[in-house]
Amino acid sequence: MKNISILGSTGSIGVNTINIIRMFPEEFKVKVLTAKNNIKLLADQIIEFAPELAVVYEEKNADMLVKLLPAGLKTEIIFGKKGYKKAASYSGSDIVISSMVGAAGLVPTIAAIKAGKNVALANKETLVMAGEIITKPNFAKRIKIFPIDSEHSAIFQSLAGHKKEELTKIILTASGGPFRKLPRKKFNSITPDEALNHPTWSMGKKISIDSATLMNKGLEIIEAKWLFGINEDKIEVLIHPQSIIHSMVEFIDGSVIAQLGNPDMKTAISYALSYPKRLPIKQTRMDLAKIGSLSFETPNFDKFLCLRLAYEALKEGGLMPTVLNAANEIAVEAFLNKKTDFLSIPKIIEKTMLKYNNKSLNGNIEQILEADVFSREIASSFIGVI
Ligand code: MG
Secondary structure (H helix, E strand, C coil), X not given: CEEEEEECCCCHHHHHHHHHHHXXXXXXXXXXXXXXXXXXXXXXXXXXXXXXXXXXXXHHHHHHXXXXXXXXXXXXXXXXXXXXXXXXXXXXXXXXXXXXXXXXXXXXXXXXXXXXXXXXXXXXXXXXXXXXXXXXXXCCCCCCEEECCHHHHHHHHHHCCCCHHHEXXXXXEECCCCCCCCCHHHXXXXXXXXXXXXXXXXXXXXXXXXXXXXXXXXXXXXXXXXXXXXXXXXXEEEECCCCCEEEEEEECCCCEEEEECCCCCHXXXXXXXXXXXXCCCCCCCCCXXXXXXXXXXXXXXXXXXXXXXXXXXXXXXXXXXXXXXHHHHHXXXXXXXXXXXXCHHHHHHHHHHHHCCXXXXXXXXXXXXXXXXXXXXXXXXXXXXX
16 A cells, blocks of 8 residues: 655646546555645545545645535645645655646755655746756655656656666656647637647646647656766657657667557556556556557747757756756746747747846756746846737
């Protein structure tokens, strides 16, 4: 029996994690749940799983939550940053699911690692911003990070039983998003609804927009570098519209190993939760005869500028991946709120990166958080202006 804390239990990954836990009550016990906005769903989850602790961000939401719960429930309800820290480092828990959206997931995930918890990581921003620090042997020596991101889970699975020195290349697959075939001259009229309509994966809003701009793949390159300790010149992006091959690795003898499956997060989540064991998940099985053919193409860096910006940020290193990520979050939010257009997303990011005076990391998370706040201010100043 594994005791589980879910940071971000009402988002897309959180809900899928809950679905897995529901399938295997003899394997997993929910100890901690946290959520930011969807208090009604959190209340339903608390009633179903009776965790020991539940945390929300705002005090008013904690009050609302208490009102939604039946009297006599023993779950402790707290709120705020301290609450998240307690949730992440909760002593009764064996593994922490880091599935909060965006940079907000960094501090709680680091709290979990520092508390010696194994982490099932869906929050790629943790590695984008602080990968260089948290993958240092002394920082995370007692714990394991299991990737939940489907591409990284595929790489993790493909590497099993092989020596890292024999790895020559990681091939990250990407669906190409909803605008793979749309001519760039039509990009200026893309609406949020069109961008949210992903062809193969069902995901949260932020990551769906990131998939449409290919920034998601850019963030995943950075994530892969730190997670697997491989230099960016050995990480290649391959467009694969069917999203059946979730990623591949190439070895020194020319052999390529891939992990395949239907585009469904349940496999990656359950593997991260139950590693090294596999669980008998009930879901639609991949039918290759029905799919017929798998196709591949190289990504178009001139059309999807975010991908190029991510490689540049990674090459520059230091605080630049944090700047890239913060500017992207501001630009995506502005796009979703119709305050800026689709083509402006990479422009806002590029201008923010150009304006930021990069520094190397000093090993302190505070430095990263300051860079995050400052680049958000710079990025915000470009909204509606460019
Ligand atoms: Mg992914």
